[in-house]
Amino acid sequence: MEENKKFWICANLAGLGQVRLKKLIGIYGGIEKVFALSISELKDAGVPQKSAAKIEGWEHLPWQKELDFCQRNGISVITIQDSNYPALLKQTFDPPLVLFVKGTLPADGIPFAIVGTRNPSVYGLKMAEKFAAELSYYGFVIISGMARGIDTAAHRGALKAGGKTVAVTGCGFKHCYPRENKKLAEKISMCGAVITEFNSEIPPQPQNFPRRNRIISGLSRGVLVVEAGQKSGALITAHLAADQGREVFALPGRVDMLSSKGTNQLLKEGASLVENVEEIISGLNLEIKKYAKTEKMPSTALTGEEEIVFKSIKASGRQTIDELLANVGMEQTKLFQTLLSLTIKNLIIELPGKTYIPR
Numbered sequence: 001m002e003e004n005k006k007f008w009i010c011a012n013l014a015g016l017g018q019v020r021l022k023k024l025i026g027i028y029g030g031i032e033k034v035f036a037l038s039i040s041e042l043k044d045a046g047v048p049q050k051s052a053a054k055i056e057g058w059e060h061l062p063w064q065k066e067l068d069f070c071q072r073n074g075i076s077v078i079t080i081q082d083s084n085y086p087a088l089l090k091q092t093f094d095p096p097l098v099l100f101v102k103g104t105l106p107a108d109g110i111p112f113a114i115v116g117t118r119n120p121s122v123y124g125l126k127m128a129e130k131f132a133a134e135l136s137y138y139g140f141v142i143i144s145g146m147a148r149g150i151d152t153a154a155h156r157g158a159l160k161a162g163g164k165t166v167a168v169t170g171c172g173f174k175h176c177y178p179r180e181n182k183k184l185a186e187k188i189s190m191c192g193a194v195i196t197e198f199n200s201e202i203p204p205q206p207q208n209f210p211r212r213n214r215i216i217s218g219l220s221r222g223v224l225v226v227e228a229g230q231k232s233g234a235l236i237t238a239h240l241a242a243d244q245g246r247e248v249f250a251l252p253g254r255v256d257m258l259s260s261k262g263t264n265q266l267l268k269e270g271a272s273l274v275e276n277v278e279e280i281i282s283g284l285n286l287e288i289k290k291y292a293k294t295e296k297m298p299s300t301a302l303t304g305e306e307e308i309v310f311k312s313i314k315a316s317g318r319q320t321i322d323e324l325l326a327n328v329g330m331e332q333t334k335l336f337q338t339l340l341s342l343t344i345k346n347l348i349i350e351l352p353g354k355t356y357i358p359r
Helices: 005-013 018-028 039-044 049-056 063-072 122-137 150-160 179-190 208-219 233-243 258-269 277-283 304-316 321-328 332-344
Strands: 075-079 098-103 110-115 140-144 164-168 192-196 222-225 247-250 348-351 355-358
Touching: 005 049, 005 063, 005 075, 005 098, 039 049, 063 075, 098 179, 110 122, 110 150, 110 208, 110 233, 122 140, 122 150, 122 277, 140 150, 140 208, 150 164, 150 179, 164 179, 164 208, 179 192, 179 332, 208 233, 222 233, 222 258, 222 277, 233 247, 233 258, 247 258, 247 277, 304 321, 304 332, 304 355, 321 332, 321 355, 332 348
Parallel strands: 110 140, 110 222, 140 164, 164 192, 222 247
Antiparallel strands: 075 098, 098 192, 348 355
């Protein structure tokens, strides 16, 4: 299967969609056989000239460059035929052929999307973070698009609660969009995953985001729209979710705010109005346990390195990075990773000057 990944990446590079490729594999018996076809055979099977030419000359496509980049940067390549491909996403009409994954896609938990406008009110930001955190205490995995505004607040809410979150981006891994979320992306990849269907070179182009949105909804059991204007991309996600048979929820907003126009329209169209997370759980017909905020969730269990560093900081009450290097006997890169993990788990606070205190 690892050997086949080059063909799946080439199919991505050639612009061969899942529906057409699935049909070709059904006819010819395997993706390797599809890539052995001539241009004329491919055209006879309905493949456009441009894609057919790329498939016939697949050796010249930059698939090796892509695989090398992924290996250097710790990015997993998951194809639609792999056993760890997300089951919910695979059930949709047009799932991506390939997912590039930084981190680990959570194998447990209830995947649920929280999306909204890039220009929210203070209330919208507060609600996105609040719902994400509270759903995390119920074992939900928060899915969003890492965009400015509501998406960012949703990811941060999950991280602050010690939960898991997945960010779906509209560009390849050589780009971070928006740039200010680079550190957030690093944190997400340690407590979940950052994923994309786009090869590493692809920049964040406008046409990428509607495609990104189908993955957000496809990964999720349901979608909550917190705030959205009438032309917000969050409405695309909500409508895609409905088409995919997923539950759509919306928070009611003030009638005199532009950022409420989209969510209020969704409610008119039949989305479920929610005021608390219990209504989401009920709407999904779930019966699950809530972790009290004083309880340690499974995801906050400490590794051996984390326990050593945390005990050292807690014992002294305050330590600089130089003091920690001297006290714990850990390699610098590993120490920084451990400190980031403890920060995400809400166990320590980083002060100016790389000084750390227990929370």
